[in-house]
Amino acid sequence: MTSSGPESAPGPIDPRVVRTRHDILSAALKILVDEGADAVTHHRLAQAAGYSKATLYKHWRSRAQLLHDAFATFDKTPHHLPTGDVRVDLVAELTTFRRAIEEYRLDRTLAALVGLTASHPELEATRVKIVTDGEHVMRAVLGHVLAGPQLDAAVLMLCGSMINAALLHGRVPDDDVIAAGVDLVLAGTEFR
Amino acid sequence: MTSSGPESAPGPIDPRVVRTRHDILSAALKILVDEGADAVTHHRLAQAAGYSKATLYKHWRSRAQLLHDAFATFDKTPHHLPTGDVRVDLVAELTTFRRAIEEYRLDRTLAALVGLTASHPELEATRVKIVTDGEHVMRAVLGHVLAGPQLDAAVLMLCGSMINAALLHGRVPDDDVIAAGVDLVLAGTEFR
Numbered sequence: 001m002t003s004s005g006p007e008s009a010p011g012p013i014d015p016r017v018v019r020t021r022h023d024i025l026s027a028a029l030k031i032l033v034d035e036g037a038d039a040v041t042h043h044r045l046a047q048a049a050g051y052s053k054a055t056l057y058k059h060w061r062s063r064a065q066l067l068h069d070a071f072a073t074f075d076k077t078p079h080h081l082p083t084g085d086v087r088v089d090l091v092a093e094l095t096t097f098r099r100a101i102e103e104y105r106l107d108r109t110l111a112a113l114v115g116l117t118a119s120h121p122e123l124e125a126t127r128v129k130i131v132t133d134g135e136h137v138m139r140a141v142l143g144h145v146l147a148g149p150q151l152d153a154a155v156l157m158l159c160g161s162m163i164n165a166a167l168l169h170g171r172v173p174d175d176d177v178i179a180a181g182v183d184l185v186l187a188g189t190e191f192r
Numbered sequence: 193m194t195s196s197g198p199e200s201a202p203g204p205i206d207p208r209v210v211r212t213r214h215d216i217l218s219a220a221l222k223i224l225v226d227e228g229a230d231a232v233t234h235h236r237l238a239q240a241a242g243y244s245k246a247t248l249y250k251h252w253r254s255r256a257q258l259l260h261d262a263f264a265t266f267d268k269t270p271h272h273l274p275t276g277d278v279r280v281d282l283v284a285e286l287t288t289f290r291r292a293i294e295e296y297r298l299d300r301t302l303a304a305l306v307g308l309t310a311s312h313p314e315l316e317a318t319r320v321k322i323v324t325d326g327e328h329v330m331r332a333v334l335g336h337v338l339a340g341p342q343l344d345a346a347v348l349m350l351c352g353s354m355i356n357a358a359l360l361h362g363r364v365p366d367d368d369v370i371a372a373g374v375d376l377v378l379a380g381t382e383f384r
Contacts, residue, residue: 036311038230108310111303114359118300119228124362131360149366153353153373156365160352161345163360167306168323170316173348174341181345187380 021059021069024049028070033105037112040067064120071113071126077106079137089141090158090182097134097162098172107166135159145189154185213251213261216241220262225297229304232259256312263305263318269298271329281333282350282374289326289354290364299358327351337381346377 027049031039041063046053060066078100080092100106110130117123135155142154161181165173173181219241223231233255238245252258270292272284292298302322309315327347334346353373357365365373 160356
């Protein structure tokens, strides 16, 4: 029952199709951030991206599929490449996180994703993937100086301070607040 | 032009009206948490709360007014009454916050509120009010041992750890993680 022969191999990917999909998904995330999750519909997206509704329905039969693929383009959160200096690396990673919040409105994208999981539980896996990827550098760097509940608390606090500030306070922390947070956490470790 | 006489005084508030409004707004918040912000409409709410659409439109002419009043019922976040022992008070306040997240899904309510401000900027003031009230005990307790950027960072981190865990990780921190977070922050202060 295994298939073989060229007809079973995935066909070549048409670069025009890739570009079309990318254009539309980028427009979907922009609408999500600017106008809220309610606005991400085939109708509104056809308007905004300049494609026909028929084209949109050809690529995504349901709103759920469309939302899934739009969030999937958020897979690659930018990260700092650790140098080995824990303090420097924590400050740099938080600064990179802050830039992602400002440039891509990562905070609003995440809040919308969480809000949508109530009605679209299939988006849970996307949430887990984005969060795991988003915090893995922070966790690795802090893992040099903390373990167990202390490590969990430190990752939750440092990432959480950015999310809290951006989402609930409507502004990201400045350099002084980022440095103060890192120093508070490191003062509680062997590394000081 | 000042008005006087009994006819200009606000009329007595009919307790049946108060109860009706309270019932409907509670149902609105429940729909928001269970089904997402999209689902909070006059139509869905009339179904869920067992009132006619006409009654709903009599109280709230627009969805924006309905959302505003629903979030306003969230004014009174529960808080711990500080004892003066900073460590005890921080742990107790975070534990109270955790209970509010679990019982009222405060995290989802806040995420929905933030998501809705993109399309309903008039909800910004409600967000600021809820956040200010939500963190004022944490800020007062930490204000005994920290100031300036350190105080801002500690408030953002401790509250942020709960929001991050609930919203993005889908589970609240356990007692060990809460205690570890408080101890990490306090280790960076004069209070240790």
